[in-house]
Amino acid sequence: CRPEYYRWEQWLFTRMFEKGLVYRKNSVVNWDPVDQTVLANEQVIDGRGWRSDALVERREIPQWFMKTTAYADELLDELDRMPGWPDSVKTMQRNWIGRSEGVELSFDVDGEDEPLTVYTTRPDTLMGVTYMAVAAEHPLAAKAAQDNPDVAAFIKECVKTDAAEATLETMEKKGMPLGIYAIHPLTGDKVPLWVANFVLMSYGTGAVMAVPGHDERDWEFAKKHGVEIRQVIAPADGSEIDIQEAVFIDKGVLVNSGEYDGMDYETAFNAIADHFEKTGRGRRTVNYRLRDWGVSRQRYWGAPIPIIYCDDCDAVPVPAEDLPVVLPEDVKVTGTGSPLKDMPEFVNVVCPKCGKDARRETDTFDTFVESSWYFARYACPDSDTAMLDERAAYWTPVDQYTGGIEHAILHLLYSRFFQRVMRDEGLTDVSEPFANLLTQGMVLKDGAKMSKNKGNTVDPQELIARYGADTVRLFMMFAAPPEQSLEWSDDGVQGSYRFLKRFWYAVVEHAAGGPVGNLDPAALNDEQKALRRKTHQTIAKISDDIGRRSSFNTAVAAAMELLNAVNKFEDASEGGRAVEHEALEAVVLMLSPMTPHICHALWKELGHATALIDRRWPEFDEAALELDMIELVVQVNGKLRGRVSVPADAGKDVIEELAIADENVQRFVDGKAIRKVIVVPGRLVNVVV
Numbered sequence: 001c002r003p004e005y006y007r008w009e010q011w012l013f014t015r016m017f018e019k020g021l022v023y024r025k026n027s028v029v030n031w032d033p034v035d036q037t038v039l040a041n042e043q044v045i046d047g048r049g050w051r052s053d054a055l056v057e058r059r060e061i062p063q064w065f066m067k068t069t070a071y072a073d074e075l076l077d078e079l080d081r082m083p084g085w086p087d088s089v090k091t092m093q094r095n096w097i098g099r100s101e102g103v104e105l106s107f108d109v110d111g112e113d114e115p116l117t118v119y120t121t122r123p124d125t126l127m128g129v130t131y132m133a134v135a136a137e138h139p140l141a142a143k144a145a146q147d148n149p150d151v152a153a154f155i156k157e158c159v160k161t162d163a164a165e166a167t168l169e170t171m172e173k174k175g176m177p178l179g180i181y182a183i184h185p186l187t188g189d190k191v192p193l194w195v196a197n198f199v200l201m202s203y204g205t206g207a208v209m210a211v212p213g214h215d216e217r218d219w220e221f222a223k224k225h226g227v228e229i230r231q232v233i234a235p236a237d238g239s240e241i242d243i244q245e246a247v248f249i250d251k252g253v254l255v256n257s258g259e260y261d262g263m264d265y266e267t268a269f270n271a272i273a274d275h276f277e278k279t280g281r282g283r284r285t286v287n288y289r290l291r292d293w294g295v296s297r298q299r300y301w302g303a304p305i306p307i308i309y310c311d312d313c314d315a316v317p318v319p320a321e322d323l324p325v326v327l328p329e330d331v332k333v334t335g336t337g338s339p340l341k342d343m344p345e346f347v348n349v350v351c352p353k354c355g356k357d358a359r360r361e362t363d364t365f366d367t368f369v370e371s372s373w374y375f376a377r378y379a380c381p382d383s384d385t386a387m388l389d390e391r392a393a394y395w396t397p398v399d400q401y402t403g404g405i406e407h408a409i410l411h412l413l414y415s416r417f418f419q420r421v422m423r424d425e426g427l428t429d430v431s432e433p434f435a436n437l438l439t440q441g442m443v444l445k446d447g448a449k450m451s452k453n454k455g456n457t458v459d460p461q462e463l464i465a466r467y468g469a470d471t472v473r474l475f476m477m478f479a480a481p482p483e484q485s486l487e488w489s490d491d492g493v494q495g496s497y498r499f500l501k502r503f504w505y506a507v508v509e510h511a512a513g514g515p516v517g518n519l520d521p522a523a524l525n526d527e528q529k530a531l532r533r534k535t536h537q538t539i540a541k542i543s544d545d546i547g548r549r550s551s552f553n554t555a556v557a558a559a560m561e562l563l564n565a566v567n568k569f570e571d572a573s574e575g576g577r578a579v580e581h582e583a584l585e586a587v588v589l590m591l592s593p594m595t596p597h598i599c600h601a602l603w604k605e606l607g608h609a610t611a612l613i614d615r616r617w618p619e620f621d622e623a624a625l626e627l628d629m630i631e632l633v634v635q636v637n638g639k640l641r642g643r644v645s646v647p648a649d650a651g652k653d654v655i656e657e658l659a660i661a662d663e664n665v666q667r668f669v670d671g672k673a674i675r676k677v678i679v680v681p682g683r684l685v686n687v688v689v
Contacts, residue, residue: 006303007324008387014317031059036337084436098289105282124268128232133196219247302364310351372418401434441485470595
């Protein structure tokens with residue numbers, strides 16, 4: 001993207017630096033040894049880099065982070081006040097943020113000065129801890145590896161596994177004892193320490209306490225490695241369980257837990273938390289599954305991170321007057337690592353604080369940074385004095401955002417975070433970037449997602465040449481609700497083409513009849529009123545389908561129904577042609593968002609000199625929806641015996657009289673005493689005999 005754009009995200013980064021909302025630390029990442037860059041979890045496929053196909057390694061390198069966790073509570077709480085977003089997306093974001101309440105507590109380690117700190121949401125299971133596990137990169141694992149070649153080999157194997165959370169969930173759980181013991185903080189028992197491939201150094205403290213009796217992952221690991229499984233929770237209903245045969249993960253009543261026996265979950269949680277807080281060995285805390293956003297990328301493409309490193313001043317943000325830091329374009333890209341590191345004219349700079357020799361950061365921003373605020377910049381793309389100006393206040397938030405469900409917990413969450421950072425910088429008063437969200441489904445062919453790799457794509461240019469762009473657009477709008485996947489069908493495309501031909505012929509044939517007079521609703525007969533009613537019912541429905549529900553397939557279906565009604569309507573009178581003209585105009589107007597080209601032509605065919613695009617959306621006439629006559633079901637003792645048409649404004653006495661007088665109803669009431677007649681307005685009449 002252009003320096004005029006990324007200048008402002010660099011500026012905001014420096015402001016976040018000053019506020020402590022960005023920081024640099026060593027982090028375990030997915031490292032592609034061929035491309036020499038960090039890979040996002042989504043770029044790791046079956047343990048290999050998406051581009052190089054090299055086996056991905058876990059490597060610890062310095063990374064810049066944006067502090068998304070500083071807004072975790074607000075990002076979570078505001079989801080309850082976002083009615084325009086699908087519940088599925090809000091649930092995904094809630095789960096991704098993952099707020100939990102628990103206890104942070106410490107285990108002393110035999111022979112070590114520093115304790116192991118762990119976080120648990122289930123302190124009630126503490127007496128069931130039979131082992132602890134640390135990440136391969138943990139200092140205790142590294143220490144054990146110095147004297148144990150088997151541990152060293154296991155650690156080396158672990159770093160070849162990608163750090164994606166999904167991978168950790170599904171891969172085989174492996175581990176090795178370190179020969180080191182922690183001390184249980186309540187019993188004083190020795191607890192063996194293991195190094196395990198399912199623990200990440202970047203998550204929490206890189207250590208977990210394991211309760212195999214009451215955690216599925218810990219149970220599977222203990223079964224595989226012969227670690228003790230101890231029951232400390234029993235079902236609240238008093239039923240018997242065998243934790244050697246199956247894990248018990250529900251909350252219940254504490255057993256085999258000393259002074260805590262008999263307590264339920266909440267009582268035990270508070271009692272154990274109180275104990276650790278009183279002894280200074282732990283505390284209640286709120287934790288999040290959400291992690292701070294790692295924005296560093298060790299690749300050439302991307303906006304340079306505006307930081308200068310000085311031996312005396314450490315990391316120094318680039319001053320605002322020196323922004324943007326422009327990405328050099330005269331580079332030699334070798335395909336291995338970033339060429340920026342080999343460009344002294346880019347790297348070597350003067351420290352803006354002390355004036356001594358310094359070096360520029362060569363990492364670039366994750367491109368999600370660019371996509372996290374572009375919508376606001378659209379409102380003021382030529383502003384050269386501020387990131388946003390008063391035009392953004394007018395145009396934001398975005399009224400309608402449409403995107404794939406795959407963006408639910410990355411781009412959309414980052415955008416919500418970025419919007420709040422801009423708000424707190426005084427750039428906007430808006431907290432939520434997108435008022436309404438529609439997540440469209442994928443296009444499938446032969447049951448699989450369309451993909452060049454699978455060879456199951458459809459060339460739109462070929463279809464457009466054969467059927468026209470409007471046909472392709474109409475099929476895609478009609479084939480499935482937008483939030484669901486669409487199964488591509490050549491027959492369906494042909495069906496849309498046939499409909500548009502019928503549409504064209506209907507309008508052209510009508511227009512051939514010459515000019516149409518003004519429509520007089522008061523002079524219409526019953527059939528003319530029925531078509532006009534259908535027209536305005538359809539306007540009401542499609543307006544709601546598109547404007548509120550984003551249900552384009554049902555909107556197209558309703559337009560098709562109205563056109564069918566027009567085609568069945570045979571009335572060449574002045575009133576009949578006026579009603580038909582109104583109906584065809586409505587279909588043209590309401591299909592124009594889906595099929596703009598044919599509708600533009602048909603609008604002129606209907607006699608209009610002004611372009612269709614300049615016309616307002618049609619509004620339905622409430623009076624046209626009113627019925628002169630309505631049909632009511634007639635029951636005798638609750639069983640259907642007939643149907644009667646009555647004036648829409650008929651009173652109860654008139655309805656009763658017409659219902660009883662119906663010929664078929666008479667067969668079931670003749671000669672019998674009518675005890676009562678029940679009238680349900682607009683629906684039915686029940687005669688009780």
